[in-house]
Amino acid sequence: MDDNEMWQAVQTCDLAEASKAVFDQYFTDRQELNQQLKELGVTRKQMSLVFKRYYDMKPAEYLIQVRIAAAKQALQAGVSVFDAAADFGYTNYSSFYAHFRKLSGMPPAKYRQLFAQNISRAVMDTPIGPLRILASQDAILCVEPANYLEKKTGQATDQVPADRIIPNDPSGDLVKACMRELKEYFAGQRQRFDLPLSPEGTSFQQKVWQPLQQIPYGETRSYQQLAEMTGDKNASRAIGLANNCNPILILIPCHRVIGADGSLTGYAAGLAAKKLLLDLEKGGTKK
Missing domain, CATH: 1.10.10.60 (Homeodomain-like)
Structure with a gap:
């Protein structure tokens, strides 16, 4: 070039x-x-x-x-x-x-x-911005950027509201466990997450999110390769859209999917956040 x-x-x-x-x-x-x-x-x-x-x-x-x-x-x-x-x-x-x-x-x-059921939730500060974590009694439901609702309501998202983590309840324990494992991940001390996940989406989106979790830490795949992993090599565009709808960031590593030419493509938390995560994982792999 x-x-x-x-x-x-x-x-x-x-x-x-x-x-x-x-x-x-x-x-x-x-x-x-x-x-x-x-x-x-x-x-x-x-x-x-x-x-x-x-x-x-x-x-x-x-x-x-x-x-x-x-x-x-x-x-x-x-x-x-x-x-x-x-x-x-x-x-x-x-x-x-x-x-x-x-x-x-x-x-x-x-x-x-x-989400009107017994759902625990919290917001934690991370190197890619504040993330909202939601969990039911059985699984993590969401890990997503917290800024959408903040921009509309003006509510601060730099504090974890204690009353939103249900005490003595499995959902509260899951939120706390997720926060702990994310903290370890950003510190370069964790490459795999040990949490039950339950992302809500269409059957096609679920079909895409499953192989996403098979992409190893520190590695990337193109949309075409992800399409082949789902068994539909001609659906790269639809798979790209499903990838962008992933509600559980990092734990379901949609940031590891990049363009065929190696360029970074869309990410819910922004391209700078995607680059930070990929750089972090490259450093973690070397360790």
Whole structure:
């Protein structure tokens, strides 16, 4: 790669991060979102090419994922289905229902009811930002970025709310165990997690998340290789979308999936976080 090509690659990567940041910040306000994208000075075609290269999806698909991820956190906290739809950029409830069901495998009301049970939750600070951990009595349900709901509500996420970890309950013990193992992981002291997992998703997403857990620590696979691992070598695009919907970050290591050319592609916590995790694991492998 000559200097000109390298410079263009840097600019394209910067644009990918900048455009993603706009979607992440303004996804609840359509008018402001369009204005901020306009100020980036790129055409729709350029934006589509950038998202295809770095996130393996269309900009509209990414926007839907951001909105549904935020809606999930709101529903987990007990917000009504209609408020969740309205708060996160949906003026059409039918669209919200369809998008939610497609990405989660269930209607929003059923998802809300699922998390109305005895669920323990906490937020922990990590090198890739605050992560929310949710667990039932039987398994870890979510490990996800905490910032979506924080941006909407203004609630601080740097403290673990003690009343949200149910005392003397298996779900509370699982949350604490997950926090302990994540701390060990970030310290380079753990390569495997010893926790029961129960990610909620469609049958196809479940089919993708299973082989994800087989990618060894310190190694990576391309989307095409992941497609072959699932037994459907022609489904790399659909598998990329399922990979991006993984609700249990790090423990189900979707960060170990990269582009065919070795480039980093989309990650819920951001490309910088993905790079940090891969660098961490390379160092851990050497140890």
